[in-house]
Amino acid sequence: MVVRVVVIGGSFGGLTAASELRRRVSAERAQITLIAKDRRFTFVPSLTWVATGERSLERISFDLAAPLKSQGITFVPAEVTSIDPGRKVVETDAAEYPYDFLVIATGHRSANEAVPGLGPFDGPGHSPMSPREAVELGSAVRRLLERPGPVVIGAAPGASCLGPAYELAFELDHLLRRRRLRHVVPLSFVTPEPFVGHMGMGGAGRIRQLLEGAFEERDIPYQTSAAITRIADGAVEVQGSAPLPSVLSIVIPPLAGVPVVSDTPGLANAKGFVPVDAHFRRGGLDGIYAVGVAVALPPADETPVPVNFPKTGHMTEQMAVVVARDIAARLGGREAFSAPLSARCVMDMGDRGIYMAVDPVRPPRDRIPKVSEGCRWRVVKLGFERAYLWSARHGRRLPTSLGW
Ligand SMILES: Cc1cc2nc3c(=O)[nH]c(=O)nc-3n(C[C@H](O)[C@H](O)[C@H](O)COP(=O)(O)OP(=O)(O)OC[C@H]3O[C@@H](n4cnc5c(N)ncnc54)[C@H](O)[C@@H]3O)c2cc1C
Known part of the structure; x- marks a missing residue:
């Protein structure tokens, strides 16, 4: 019997699964x-470089059709409009797709309603959270x-994706210095984290000291x-302190979770995210x-102030x-598969980078986090982007233990 596996999302999660x-x-x-609503894969970590003018969207994205076809995966460029876990069917405007296994890799919706003025399409604030927003931020x-004028960079209460805020602060600082404009652009950083470098994961080794120093x-x-x-x-208004003037x-x-996930009864939590077990299965909903x-x-x-993981x-x-190993194991009648999550990441600073490796991500940790700063890490980040895009464009998967 041929089983039907439907994957929603054509980015890191969907493509890898x-x-x-x-x-x-x-x-x-x-x-x-x-099934993905965006026909193109975009290398999201490079969106801060779209904002600073170092990259075009074209350069960091590619059409998913050919690489998926070469792997024998059917590609449907469409938006999923509903998920019916009872009938085991997902729907787009054009068709229904029955599944035996469904992998939800739909990413996020920016919950801009949380703070009046978060933008760019809902208010004067800017963010790099999607290709469209990054292009707008570039303008x-x-x-x-x-x-030139004062700039405020940071994150709102409840944010979880804090790395790009730090990257943009340092990248913009570097850009302004290169243009000899930094003296007319006061930059300030505002974060819900209890200390810089907390990153929603309780900090990691020397990252706090490195970022404070930087x-x-x-x-x-x-x-x-x-x-x-x-x-x-x-201006940016901050609870309990004077407003910070800002032209940008x-x-x-x-x-939050995307509407099709948050609107499916019994699938997601109040924020629209899917609770999962160690195998990333949604308990109680078959497949x-x-x-x-x-x-x-x-x-x-x-x-x-709330900070999310x-x-x-x-x-x-x-x-x-x-997930892929777990589905393969189930199909082969073997033991279920799971593994704890670690994280490796390079934070760009414009002229150098900071490398962080935590294992596991959630403290307390078995290993002392590795944190290192230097020009070579920016080179690694640039090389990883290039190698990742080349491999994915050619339907190959790059071992991702190095870069990010
Ligand atoms: C600016 C920025 C910089 C970052 N930098 C780094 C970094 O340096 N290192 C790092 O490790 N991580 C970084 N991250 C985090 C990383 O990009 C995310 O962890 C990653 O993109 C998550 O992948 P995903 O597949 O879960 O979701 P996403 O990348 O958000 O993709 C979601 C996919 O789902 C599709 N989709 C959504 N809804 C539907 C629907 N209804 N129907 C069909 N398709 C749908 C979308 O089209 C898209 O293909 C960064 C994030 C941002 C925003």
């Missing part, structure tokens, strides 16, 4: 269909270079445990898995591999 499953299970055993950065060295004042309450045209505000929003940002992960600790690209791919 589909490719990894195809590698393990033949077309005679499983028909794999990947705002170009306007800043023509008409902010000090680069004249970027920062506020921690800070709750942004409103973003207006000329870049604020990472809290995230359903979730991976990546779509998954519900509780915060690492209680903080004065990170879900990085490297973690997303590990989740997708666990």
Whole structure:
């Protein structure tokens, strides 16, 4: 019997789950269909470089059709409009897709409603959370270079994707220095984290000291445990302190699940994320898995201002591999598969980078986190982007233990 596996999402989670499953299970055993509303795969970590003008969207994306076809995966470029776990069917505007196994890899919706003024399409704030938003932020950065003024960068209460806020602070600092404009652009950083480098995972080794040093060295004042309450045209309002003047505000929003997931009765939690077990299965719903940002992960600790647990690209791919191995094991009548999540990540700083490796992600940890700073890490990040895009474009999977 041929089982039907439907994967929703064509980014790190969906693509990895589909490719990894195809590698393990033949077309005679499983028909794999990947449905994604975006026809193109975008290398999301490079969106900050789209914002600073270092990359075009074209350069960091590719059409999914050919690489999926080459792997024997059916590609449906369409938006899933409903999931019916009872009938085991997902629907798009054009057709219905019955499944035996469903992998939800739909990522996030930016919950901009959490803070008035979070934007860019709902208010004057900007963020790099999607290709469209990153392009829009790129235009705002170009306007800043023509008409310099104060900039506020940071994250809203409840944010989980904090890395890009730090990257943009350092990348913008570097860009402004190269243009000899930094002296007319005061930069400040505002974060809900209890200390810089908490990252939603309770910190990691020396990352706090490195980031505090980098902010000090680069004249970027920062506020921690800070709750942004409103973003207006000329200022960012922070609870309990004076408004921060800004001609450009870049604020990472809290995230929520996408509507098709949050609107499916009994599938998601109140935020729209899917609770899963160690195999990334949605308990109680037969055959359903979730991976990546779509998954519900509780915060690492209680903080004065809420900060949520990170879900990085490297973690997303590990989740997708666990799911592919678990489905393959079930099809072969073998033991279920699971593995704890670790994370490796390189934070770009414009002229250098910081490498972080945590194992496991959630403290307490078996291993002392590895943290290292230097120009070579920026080179690694650049090389990883190039190698990843080349491999994925050619229907291959790059071992992702190095870069990110
Ligand atoms: C600016 C930025 C920088 C980052 N930098 C790093 C980094 O340096 N290192 C790192 O490890 N992580 C980084 N991350 C995090 C990383 O990008 C995410 O962990 C990763 O993108 C999550 O992958 P995903 O597949 O879960 O979801 P996403 O990448 O969000 O993809 C979701 C997919 O689902 C599809 N989809 C959504 N709804 C539907 C629907 N209804 N029907 C059909 N398809 C649908 C979308 O089209 C898309 O293909 C960064 C994130 C951002 C925003």
